[in-house]
Structures are given as C-alpha cells and as structure tokens.
Amino acid sequence: MAEIINRISRNISKFLNFSPDILTHDISITIHSGYQAIVDGYSKILEYNDNILRISKGNTGLKIIGSNLILSEISQDGLIVEGNIYSAEFEKRGGQDL
Amino acid sequence: MIVLLRWMLGWSEFSIEGNVGDFLNAAKKVLWMVRKQNGIVFARCLTKNYKYICDIAKKKGCCLKKYDSKGLTYILKKYKFRLGLAVGASIFIFFMFISNFFVCEVKVSGNIQIDDEKIFQVCDKFGLHAGNIVFNIDEKQIEFELEKLFPQIAWVSVNRVASKYYIEISEAREKPDIIDKSGPCNVTAAFDGEIISVEPYGGFSLVEAGDFVTKNQLLVSGIQEIENSNEVIYSHADAKIIAKVERNNEIRRQKFIARSQKTGTRQNKKNLLLFCFKIPMDFQKIKENAVKSEESLEAVELFGIRLPIFVQNNIYDIYDEINVDGDFEQIRRMLANDQQKWELKELAGSKIVSRSYIFEESDSELILKAKLNVEQRIDEKHPIQMQ
Incomplete structure (x- = not known):
C-alpha cells in the first residue's frame, strides 16, 4: 500500500514539476564538499562506526562511506554527518523493509 | 544559538x-x-x-x-558557596539596571553656527544633563525650545539610546541672493591692471587682452547707439575679465601680548564618582580663569574593604592676564598668519604670481605691508539707472 501511495506521489510531483521530496518524504541527502552531509527523511540507523553509516526508510537504504564520521546532530527524521565523506550509496530491496 | x-x-x-x-x-x-x-x-x-x-x-x-x-x-554549582560573589553580581546587575534611568552623557552633532555650550544651556534648563533622571526629560519640549530659540536650526531631534542622549541638528542654509539678469547694466573694472583675457557673455565689449585699465573704467557696455538713427539698445552686460593686478594690504598688531600668569592661589573641588555619575561634594563654583592642574582619585573604604566608589580631588590654578612685550619673531609669525587668512578670503579663485612682505615698526605696533601680483577677475556689474 505504502509503495502504491509513494508511486502516486512521485507521479504527481513529476506531473506538477515539483521537487520529489515535497510529496514523497523519501530519504534525501545533501553533501557539502565531502565534509558534511545532511540527511532528511530517515527512520532507522542500521549501522554506525567511524567509517560507515547505514540508515534506512522503508525498503530504501543509504550507506555513507568515509572516515572519522561524526553524527553532529540527530533528530527524529534528520541527521548531520561530519567527517571525510567518500561516497553515498542507495540500496533498494523490493517489497521488504531493510 | x-x-x-x-x-x-x-x-x-x-x-x-x-x-x-x-x-x-x-x-x-x-x-x-x-x-x-x-x-x-x-x-x-x-x-x-x-x-x-x-x-x-x-x-x-x-x-x-x-x-x-x-x-x-x-x-x-562550583561557586554556590561564595555568597559574596553572588551578592556582588546582584549589586552590579542592580546598578547596571538603575543606571539606565539616569542620563550618562549628552552629545550634540550637526551644529556649525551654534555653539555646543548654548545648546547645553537650553538642555540644562529642561533637565537634560548628566546625572538627571530620564523620566523628568521631555524630548519634544527640548526640540521645540531649541527650534524656537535658534532660528538657524532647520530641524532638530533629541534621541535617547540607553542612558545617552543624542541631539542631532540640521542647520538651515541661507537663501542665496537672486541675480537679476534682466535689467540693463554695465561692467566696470574693480581694480587697475593689465587685461589677460576677456570672455563677454552679454553687452558690447570695449576692451581686449593686453589693454591697461584703471579702476571704474567701463569694460563692457550695456548701451549701444545704432548708427544713423536715434535709437538706443539697452542690454544686460556680463563678462569674465581676468587681469594682472597689483594688490596691497597692510596689517597691524600691538607689540605687547596678553599672557596669562599664575597668581599663586589655588582652588580645590571634590567630586564623588559612583559608576558613571559624578556627584559634587561642595557647592563652590570654579572661577572662570581657573585651569585644572592636578587630579587625584581616592577609593572609599568601609571596614578596610575598598568600595567601587572614588573621591576625585581636582586642584585648579588661578591665572591672571598680564600684558608683556611680545617676541618680535612671534608677532611676525602672527602677522604672516593674518596675511594668509586675508589672501584666502580676498583672493579666493585668483592666481598669485608673486608676493613680497615688508615689516615696519612704529612706537606701539608692528606693521606688515604686503605687495602681491595677482591674476584675478576684475569685472564688476553696475546697473544702468533708466529715466
């Protein structure tokens, strides 16, 4: 059901030329020059150490790889990661939560 | 945050x-x-x-x-048993809060023609002076009085920022005289000299570059008679005429100079300094010819504890003015200064080609005689009286 609502929301935002995060509330990430990443719309922290941070929402996951990673701010659905960020990868698993 | x-x-x-x-x-x-x-x-x-x-x-x-x-x-938590610190901090905050209700300083800006002292006198009359309570001050009334007393003021505002008062003044500019360009007039020479250039803007020029002219000589005429006819044309003559002129000036100064000398008597005045307030401890007035020579601060002590209150002791020396024979060089310098001021005022916009000063001495005065060769405007307009 959630997948259907998400798909409809995506189509509406595409049709109205909106930014997708307005209607879908998916995970979004903004990275500043590889030293700070602002993540929005997550629900769970799956793994954290100074080299890897894995977070998820529904069946979508996000893996941030770097060194000396610090979670400088955490809130209910957003966080700020600081450190040397090398890459950010999205993971998807159809129909099953991560 | x-x-x-x-x-x-x-x-x-x-x-x-x-x-x-x-x-x-x-x-x-x-x-x-x-x-x-x-x-x-x-x-x-x-x-x-x-x-x-x-x-x-x-x-x-x-x-x-x-x-x-x-x-x-x-x-x-670390300082919770230090009662003195808490009391001191509370007193400090209390005095900081209370000091907001007293005038600490009054500043005047924007005045050129009117002296600061005159403005302060008016402010004093309405209670605007350092040490007074701000609730007693009516800013609108002071603005109104200043505008009423000084016609030079075009606009004035009295503003309070914390415990400081700022009086901002905008002075009125005098209305310039309207040049009447409609009436017929002649242009005459203001000084004797040799003309360097003539730029006529109206009328009929009677001189040209290289001519020697004398004072009050007609340079540009506003009247022209038409040949073979009795008809006369009147016009507004105007021209920029520059000539080489010799200008002389004489300045005199007395040989003796008024100098102030200590009489040997002194006057003491004590004030109590409490934060930013200066409270006088006596009611004697400081004499006009008194100059502050010494100042000392003494902290007030209570049971051996120094309080943040000071007694300021000011000592004033009383001076008298006496006439003494001036230094010749000094008077010469003063005369040269006067001459420079005269040149700046009288020869503004003119080019000084050469200058020579001669100093002469009389019984009671020293005289500077200046001779200057100047390139300056000599045109002077004189209206033609129509019958």
Whole structure:
C-alpha cells in the first residue's frame, strides 16, 4: 500500500514539476564538499562506526562511506554527518523493509 | 544559538558500549555529536536527559559511562558557596539596571553656527544633563525650545539610546541672493591692471587682452547707439575679465601680548564618582580663569574593604592676564598668519604670481605691508539707472 501511495506521489510531483521530496518524504541527502552531509527523511540507523553509516526508510537504504564520521546532530527524521565523506550509496530491496 | 542554549542548560558526554545501533534509534531525539574514537562510541546529551538515556540504555542492553559535564549550571554549582560573589553580581546587575534611568552623557552633532555650550544651556534648563533622571526629560519640549530659540536650526531631534542622549541638528542654509539678469547694466573694472583675457557673455565689449585699465573704467557696455538713427539698445552686460593686478594690504598688531600668569592661589573641588555619575561634594563654583592642574582619585573604604566608589580631588590654578612685550619673531609669525587668512578670503579663485612682505615698526605696533601680483577677475556689474 505504502509503495502504491509513494508511486502516486512521485507521479504527481513529476506531473506538477515539483521537487520529489515535497510529496514523497523519501530519504534525501545533501553533501557539502565531502565534509558534511545532511540527511532528511530517515527512520532507522542500521549501522554506525567511524567509517560507515547505514540508515534506512522503508525498503530504501543509504550507506555513507568515509572516515572519522561524526553524527553532529540527530533528530527524529534528520541527521548531520561530519567527517571525510567518500561516497553515498542507495540500496533498494523490493517489497521488504531493510 | 543552539550551542549557547545547550551550554546554558549544561550537557554531559558519555560512552556507549553494547548494541549501539538500537540505542541510537531509541535515543536519537536527545543526542548529538555521536562519534567513534578508538572503537568506543561517544555521544552528548543535556544533563537533564541523562537519566532518560540511562533508562533506554538499560532496556537496550547498553552500558553508559559518563566522561565529562560542561555548561553554565556546572560553573554556578562550583561557586554556590561564595555568597559574596553572588551578592556582588546582584549589586552590579542592580546598578547596571538603575543606571539606565539616569542620563550618562549628552552629545550634540550637526551644529556649525551654534555653539555646543548654548545648546547645553537650553538642555540644562529642561533637565537634560548628566546625572538627571530620564523620566523628568521631555524630548519634544527640548526640540521645540531649541527650534524656537535658534532660528538657524532647520530641524532638530533629541534621541535617547540607553542612558545617552543624542541631539542631532540640521542647520538651515541661507537663501542665496537672486541675480537679476534682466535689467540693463554695465561692467566696470574693480581694480587697475593689465587685461589677460576677456570672455563677454552679454553687452558690447570695449576692451581686449593686453589693454591697461584703471579702476571704474567701463569694460563692457550695456548701451549701444545704432548708427544713423536715434535709437538706443539697452542690454544686460556680463563678462569674465581676468587681469594682472597689483594688490596691497597692510596689517597691524600691538607689540605687547596678553599672557596669562599664575597668581599663586589655588582652588580645590571634590567630586564623588559612583559608576558613571559624578556627584559634587561642595557647592563652590570654579572661577572662570581657573585651569585644572592636578587630579587625584581616592577609593572609599568601609571596614578596610575598598568600595567601587572614588573621591576625585581636582586642584585648579588661578591665572591672571598680564600684558608683556611680545617676541618680535612671534608677532611676525602672527602677522604672516593674518596675511594668509586675508589672501584666502580676498583672493579666493585668483592666481598669485608673486608676493613680497615688508615689516615696519612704529612706537606701539608692528606693521606688515604686503605687495602681491595677482591674476584675478576684475569685472564688476553696475546697473544702468533708466529715466
């Protein structure tokens, strides 16, 4: 059901030329020059150490790889990661939560 | 702002061991600065939330260890038995608060023609002076009085910023004389000289470059008679005529100079300094010819404790003016200064080609005779009286 609502929301935002995060509330990430990443719309922290941070929402996951990673701010659905960020990868698993 | 708020409320830093992922998910509302150092995860939370975090850690099977606590609350805790410090801080805050209700300083800006002293006198009359209570001051009334007393003021505003008063003045500019260009007039020479250039703008020019002219000689005429006819044309003559002119000036100065000399008598005046207030301790008035020569500050002590109150002792020397024979060189310099001022005023916009000064001495005066060769405008308009 959630997948259907998400798909409809995506189509509406595409049709109205909106930014997708307005209607879908998916995970979004903004990275500043590889030293700070602002993540929005997550629900769970799956793994954290100074080299890897894995977070998820529904069946979508996000893996941030770097060194000396610090979670400088955490809130209910957003966080700020600081450190040397090398890459950010999205993971998807159809129909099953991560 | 958030950092300041957290510092004011106080925060604790602790390490987390065990199932860190689950713990972070459960306590993410109240944590910040989560990091891993040497294999141990550290995090920070507000001190008031630490108990709540401990409960979560127990539920999730984690072990917490407090490392550090910082913030204003901890600093205050450190000094909680120092009563004097708290009393001193309270008194300081109280006086800071109270001092807001007293005038500390009055500043005047924007005045050129009107002296500061005259403005302060008016302000004094309406209670605007250092040390007075701000509730007694009616800014609108002072503005109105200043505008009424000084017609040179075009606009005035009295503003209060904390305990300082700023009087901003905008002076009126005098209306310039309207040049009448409609009436017929002649242009005559203001000085004797040799004409260098003639630029006629109206009328009929009677001279040209290289001509020698005398004072009051007609240079440009506003009247022209038409040949073979009795008809006369009147016009407004105007021209820019520059000529080489010899200008002379004579300045005199008395040989003796008024000099102030100490009489040997002294006057003492004591004030009490309390924060930014100066309270006079006696009612004697300082003489006009008195000059402050010494100033000393003495702290007031109560049972051997120095208070933040000082007694200021000012000593004034009384001077009398006497006439003494002036130094010849000094008077010469003063005369040269006067001459420079005259040149700036009288020969503004003119080119001085050469100058020579001669100093002469009479019984009581020293005289400077200046001779200058100047290139200046000599045109002077004179209206033609029509019958």
